[in-house]
Amino acid sequence: MRVAIVGAGVAGLSCGQALLSAGAEVHWFDKGRATAGRASAKRAFGGHVDLGAQYFTARHVAFREQVERWQQQQLVAPWPAKLYSFAEGHLQPSADDIKRYVGLPAMHSPWRSGLPEQAITLSCRIQAMSYQQGWQLQAEDGRSFSGFDALVLALPPAQASELLTQDEDLRQQVPVSMLQPCHAIALALSEPIAHPATAVFVKDRPVSWVACNSDKPGRQSDSQHWVLHFNPEFSQQQLAARADELSLLAQAELSLLFQQDVLVTQSLHQRWLYAIVDAEQGAPGVLISRRFPCVVAGDWCLGGRVENAWLAGQQAAKAVFHV
Ligand code: FAD
Structure with a gap:
């Protein structure tokens, strides 16, 4: 066939x-x-940057078995992110017991192998x-x-x-309208952020997710760099926004979340027209x-x-x- x-x-x-x-x-x-589509990474900042999928879970037994095989081949590793949440102006630890995995050395690695x-x-x-x-x-x-x-x-x-x-x-x-858009921005910083968080779920701000990509296992990098995802509502309203405008906004969001100045040396933008499923x-x-x-x-x-x-x-x- x-x-x-x-x-x-x-x-x-x-x-x-x-x-x-x-x-x-x-x-x-x-x-x-x-x-690898939305689970692909881009070459930047001396390594790879995951601008789409940030991590994945393995709850179903068949997928868990596949992930174990990839782990043995060193194509996947657990990502013990230091998780925080940001809501109503407060950043606080928000650990959970979900096991998160990433591809090694980039998100697309397990799918591209073989x-x-x-x-x-x-x-x-x-x-x-x-x-x-x-x-x-x-x-x-x-x-x-x-x-x-x-x-x-x-x-x-x-x-x-x-x-x-x-x-x-x-x-x-x-269901043609099931996927919502997402602007993703990666920012390389001149100085690392002085805070233990490596991933933040954000509420009530233009961004919904902030993660230190260079903290993920196996990543090569010139500098500490962060990935920010703008939420679906903002991304839809600002579908035509320019990369430089979004980069400045992302920098301001990072600064606000961590309550410190951040100096950006390079940035990278990707607009995903069809990004995240509308679960409703x-x-x-x-x-x-x-x-x-x-x-x-x-x-x-x-x-x-x-x-x-x-x-x-x-x-x-x-x-x-x-x-
Ligand atoms: P896609 O990856 O969209 O694959 C479709 C492919 O079809 C693409 O490669 C595209 O180029 C190709 N294509 C489209 N039209 C045509 C055409 N006419 N002809 C030829 N080729 C075509 N998931 C998680 O589990 N954890 C996360 O943290 C997470 N975060 C995400 C963050 C963002 C910003 C995005 C965008 C996605 C995220 N996801 C996350 C979702 C995850 O990436 C997707 O669920 C998964 O990658 C979808 O795979 P897919 O094969 O169904 O679709």
Whole structure:
């Protein structure tokens, strides 16, 4: 069986690896320049900076077993963050017993490991698909790919919906507005912040998350650097905000949280249009077409987050054999 997977984020990669293990021939297509989507990191400040997913949990037994294998291969490590919360102007310790993991040396490392590079086409945005005895995919740059028995769309819902023009029934089931945007900023500092906190959940401010990326295990770095996520409401209202404006605001937020001056030497911005699942919209599960051999999967199918993206990919792989 030849399977095309559009989207090589955690869900698409997890699905493809499961299909390869089951003997299928897999080909991934991704519009990005590298794999891992929202769980990828950028090269900056002498190492890698996690601008998307910050850590992941491993609650489900199957994912826990996978994480243990990655730990043995030194692709993953626990991140014992010194957690704080900031609410009503107060910063206070907020430890919990949740075990948080990060990829080593960058968030994308476990998903990129062992991938058959020749089976991945990057910088390739699929803009149309059609089915006639097999799937044909049309890329934005004019290339076309054909001869696939089954297709997995491992995409955020709005991007999956755009491709489902031939299958109105399936398209109707896709919750297009389920992912909210997020502006992410990384700030490299001239002097480390003098405070024990390494991660802060923030309430009632434009930012919702602040973390010391250089504190994570295995990170190389020229200087202490922090990642700040603006909350979905602010990010939506300021969707077109410029990187330099956001960087100044992030600096002010960092200063306010820790009650000290911070001097920024470099900054990095990423706007995620489809970032975080709006939990109030529920979780529709992996979607399977009734008309064509096609499955739609992503973190949003099971409630968001890295762990659910991986689990959705595994479920999509099983579904492929029944479409
Ligand atoms: P994606 O990673 O979105 O993968 C979809 C892929 O499809 C992308 O690589 C994209 O390039 C590609 N694509 C889209 N359209 C096309 C097209 N037309 N043609 C070809 N390719 C296409 N999760 C946690 O567990 N913990 C966290 O701390 C956490 N923090 C987060 C913070 C931010 C700012 C963001 C953005 C996400 C965060 N998440 C976190 C969520 C986590 O990153 C996601 O749940 C997970 O990575 C989603 O994986 P996915 O494969 O479902 O989707």
